[in-house]
Structures are given as C-alpha cells and as structure tokens.
Amino acid sequence: MSSATVKLRQPSDGDGHALHQLVARCQPLDTNSVYCNLLQCTDFADTAIAAENADGNLVGFISGYRPPARPDTLFVWQVAVDSSMRGQGLALRMLLALIARVAAQGVRYIETTITPSNAASQALFLKAFKQLEIPHDTSVLFSSQKHFAGQSEDEELYRAGPLSLNSDKKILQD
Template sequence: MSIATVTLRQPADQDGYSLHQLVSRCQPLDTNSVYCNLLQCTDFADTAIAAENAQGELVGFISGYCPPARPDTLFVWQVAVDGSMRGQGLALRMLLTLIKRVAAGQGVRYLETTISPDNAASQALFLKAFATLGIQHQTRTLFSRERHFAGRHEDEVLYRAGPFKDS
C-alpha cells in the first residue's frame, strides 16, 4: 500500500470503532474504550486527523486536544499508523497537516506530547516535525514511573515545542 493513495481528513463519528481496531493493531499503544474513541472522533475531531486508504479503511490517526488551561497548545495524545503504512512518512504527513490546520483555524502556537524514553520511533517523528517546522523544543518528565505508575509503566516525558512561525 502506498502513501500516495491515502486521504487525510477530519474524523467523523463512524470512525470510532475503526480507530479502536487500528490502535489495537498498533502495539504497544494503550487501547481505550470504543466510547473514548468515539469521543476522539466527535468532540475532539477539530484536533485530530484520520488517514484513509483507497478502500476506505482507516490506516492512520492522530488524536489530540487543546488543554483548557493552554488553548494555544495542541497536545498530541496518540499517533497510530497501520503496519501496512509504516516507513512511508505517513505519521509525519498527518502531524504536519494537523498542525497547519489547528494553527490556522484555532490559533494554536505550541505543540506538546509525551513520549516514553524507549519509544525511539515517536521521538524521531516529533524531532523531525520540530526540525521541519523550524521550532525549538524542551523536555521534562511529566509523569514518572514511580510516582504516577506505581513502577508499572515507563516515565512519560513531555515534549513542548513552539511557537510556530507565521506562515
């Protein structure tokens, strides 16, 4: 399957169950309930992006939201890319398209996400996006293994980047 045949669009309510299935195929991503995925595709559709192949199948998704205390910030919650589409730049294409949309439509100037230290693929994705956008970033541990996860999950390191340059 080729990235050239993928359409990027805003999610809709009918994507909720497909999103649940996609995330289930994208280990080690944390799965959420179908209901949560439905909310990501409806209430948070303005800060999410779906990738659909020529057959109408969901092959990529980025969920995010603007934290109420930081409405100028897009927090990217989860990036999922189907195994058939990995290694083709789909995640970067989705991320840059989403950033452009929320920066223009909602006045977002900063990007945040959390990444565990062993997730080299996510680190590479976000560092490439920051470089492409020409923005600086900072990191700090947001949720620690011991304090927040009772030793059962790796630290979650916050990456904060911006401000976005005016286009």
C-alpha cells in the same frame, strides 16, 4: 499502497470502531474503550486527523486536544499507523497536516508525551520540529515511580514552539 494515495481528513462518528481496531493493531499503544474513541472522533475531531486508504479503511489516526488552560497548545495524545503503511512518512504527513489545521485556529505550541524507549515517536516529533524550525524542550511530566508505581516508564513531555509565520509557511510547503 503509498502514503501519497492516502486521504487525510477530519474524523467523524463513523470512525470510532475502526479507530479502536486500528489502535489494537498498533501495539504497544494503549487501547481505550470504543466510547472514548467515538469521543475522539466527534468532540475532539477538530484536533484529530484520520488517514484512509483507497478502500476507505482507516490506516492512520492522530488524536489530540487543546488543554483548557492552554488553548494555544495542541497536545498530541496518540499516533497510530497501520503496519501496512509504516515507513512511508504517513505519520509525519498526518502530524504536519494536523498542525497546519490547528495553527490556523491559533495554536502556537505542540506538546506530547513519549516514553524514553519509544524511539520511533521521538524521531517523528523531532523531525517535525526540525522541519518547522521550532525549538523544543523536554521534561518528565509523569514519573514512573510517582505516577505509575514503577509499572510503566516515565512519560516525558516534549513541548515545541512557538509556531511562527515562517513555520506556518513550512507546513504548507511540505
């Protein structure tokens, strides 16, 4: 199945358990409780996107939220794509569709954190920023030593924007 035949939609409460299973299959993503996934699919549905295949199975998901202190920002928390769909551009398609939806609601900046070893996520976000023609900066948000007691890599903050009318047109064209 190609990513073009996958339906993108806003998640619902019926997606919580399937999301939990999807994330568990997408190592090394951190799993959360099913309850947390239910909240991602309900309370944060406006800032998330689900991808389902023709059989109705969840094969992709992006969770995010708008930080209360920065309502003009979408923070992308997690991107999960089933192994059967990888390498087909589904993650980029989901990300651009989600950005288009939240841009219409006033979001002008995109943020995420990525570990230095996660080349796939770096490539995804840099490709999206390039396609949208928006500048970005990176900085360490959570340090390995200070925040993770040396047990995890740094979490580098990628902040891009502002989205412009030109960016919005690029989202809609692709």
